[in-house]
Amino acid sequence: MDLSVNIAGVEFKNPVMEGSGTFGSGMEYGEFVDLNRLGAVVTKGVANVPWTGNPTPRVAEVYGGMLNAIGLQNPGIDTFIARDLEFLKKYDTKVIVNVCGKSVEDYLDVVERLSDEAADMLEINVSCPNVKEGAIAFGQKADALYNITSEIKKKAKQPIIMKLSPNVTDITEMARAAEAAGADALSLINTITAMKIDIHKRTFALANKTGGLSGPAIKPVAVRMVYQTAQAVKIPIIGMGGIASAEDALEFIMAGASAVAVGAMNFHDPYTTVKVIDGLRDYMEKYKVSDIKELIGCVK
Numbered sequence: 417m418d419l420s421v422n423i424a425g426v427e428f429k430n431p432v433m434e435g436s437g438t439f440g441s442g443m444e445y446g447e448f449v450d451l452n453r454l455g456a457v458v459t460k461g462v463a464n465v466p467w468t469g470n471p472t473p474r475v476a477e478v479y480g481g482m483l484n485a486i487g488l489q490n491p492g493i494d495t496f497i498a499r500d501l502e503f504l505k506k507y508d509t510k511v512i513v514n515v516c517g518k519s520v521e522d523y524l525d526v527v528e529r530l531s532d533e534a535a536d537m538l539e540i541n542v543s544c545p546n547v548k549e550g551a552i553a554f555g556q557k558a559d560a561l562y563n564i565t566s567e568i569k570k571k572a573k574q575p576i577i578m579k580l581s582p583n584v585t586d587i588t589e590m591a592r593a594a595e596a597a598g599a600d601a602l603s604l605i606n607t608i609t610a611m612k613i614d615i616h617k618r619t620f621a622l623a624n625k626t627g628g629l630s631g632p633a634i635k636p637v638a639v640r641m642v643y644q645t646a647q648a649v650k651i652p653i654i655g656m657g658g659i660a661s662a663e664d665a666l667e668f669i670m671a672g673a674s675a676v677a678v679g680a681m682n683f684h685d686p687y688t689t690v691k692v693i694d695g696l697r698d699y700m701e702k703y704k705v706s707d708i709k710e711l712i713g714c715v716k
Contacts, residue, residue: 417700418707419693421455421674423652424575424600426536428455428510428675431708432665432693435630435656435679436461436514436539436579437486441500442507448686453693455675456510459500461541463516464525466492476612476621481631481658482680483610485624488516488541493529501533510536512577520564524571531573538574540565543581543606555581555606558593565597575600577654580645582634583609587641588648595649603654603677604645605638631680632658639667646672646713660688662695672713 419430433456434445441459442451451457469489476483490496504511513535517523527538542564543555554564565578578594580587582605591602607628612621638657646653655673658680659665665676681688696708705711 417697417705418709419696419700421708421712423654423674424537424577426510426575430455430693430696431669431673431675432689432696433458433510433512433654433675433677434682434689435677436541437484437488438679438682441496441504443500443503445682445686449690451504451507451509453690454509455693456512456536457504457507458512458539458677459496459504459514460490461488461514461516462490462493462496462500462526463488463518464493464522464529466490466495467516471623473621473623474627476627478610478612478629478631478633480633481629482683483612483622483627483629484607485622485627487624490516493526497529497533501535505534512537512539514539514541514579516541520567523564523568527568527572531571535574537577537601538568538572539577539579539603540568541579541606543579543583555590556584558589561590562593562597565594565599569598577601577603579606580604580641581606582637582641582657588644591645591649595651599651601652601654601674602645602649603656605634605641605657608634608637630658632660632664634658635664635667639671642668642673643671643715659692660684662692662699665692665696666699666711669708669711670713670715674712 470487610629635658655668656677
């Protein structure tokens with residue numbers, strides 16, 4: 417039974433990873449999950465200099481999920497390389513580094529620093545709704561997305577995954593722009609901009625006013641966008657958005673995703689990723705599917 421998938425020339429032992437920002441860089445979850453079992457570990461977003469993130473409160477629970485406005489707090493590329501990448505070298509799993517920035521130059525700085533590091537792919541976060549600088553311009557305008565993708569592609573030694581925002585009118589326009597600019601793969605969806613109000617305090621539940629909605633509530637939207645994107649482009653897709661089980665993961669795969677990422681559910685159950693891997697194997701046994709690739713995009 418073959419669970420392996422190939423994305424832009426990188427071979428993954430299975431199609432399951434976790435969503436950036438929901439797993440640290442693996443250190444926090446290593447005591448729950450054997451990281452060797454994952455197809456890949458996706459790191460928390462890293463910038464060229466340390467970011468403090470947004471003011472608190474910056475997380476709120478809502479029906480069917482959660483809101484976050486962390487603001488991509490991170491220690492900067494120097495600490496990240498010395499601490500996080502060094503830690504991940506111990507494991508037999510692919511490493512995807514999530515890169516963030518506030519300008520094209522910021523992104524390029526990180527991408528160049530990672531040229532000779534132990535990273536198999538780079539996921540470019542141009543769509544975080546909680547960072548005011550950069551993300552809106554890059555993630556929600558096709559020409560800006562094309563520009564930053566093409567600039568990063570010139571410098572990157574590793575294949576690049578462009579992470580798309582759902583907060584757009586037409587996801588396929590953005591997907592085509594990234595593909596035309598040379599993106600090797602796409603990941604979607606990032607969180608949906610949302611809001612919660614504390615009626616007892618008569619104020620916003622998050623200091624940032626808005627945050628990114630993640631969790632099971634967004635899954636039907638995510639599956640639809642992955643399907644639309646799979647019809648529009650030829651490059652591989654990593655699907656994410658509310659995956660809580662193997663059944664959820666299979667919806668994304670059948671819609672056209674070559675791999676899937678588990679996000680918010682890691683906070684609810686830190687074993688979710690390995691349960692999804694086991695569940696995929698159980699499904700393949702039950703329906704006599706010898707190769708997971710038979711299921712990718714099987715629903716037209």
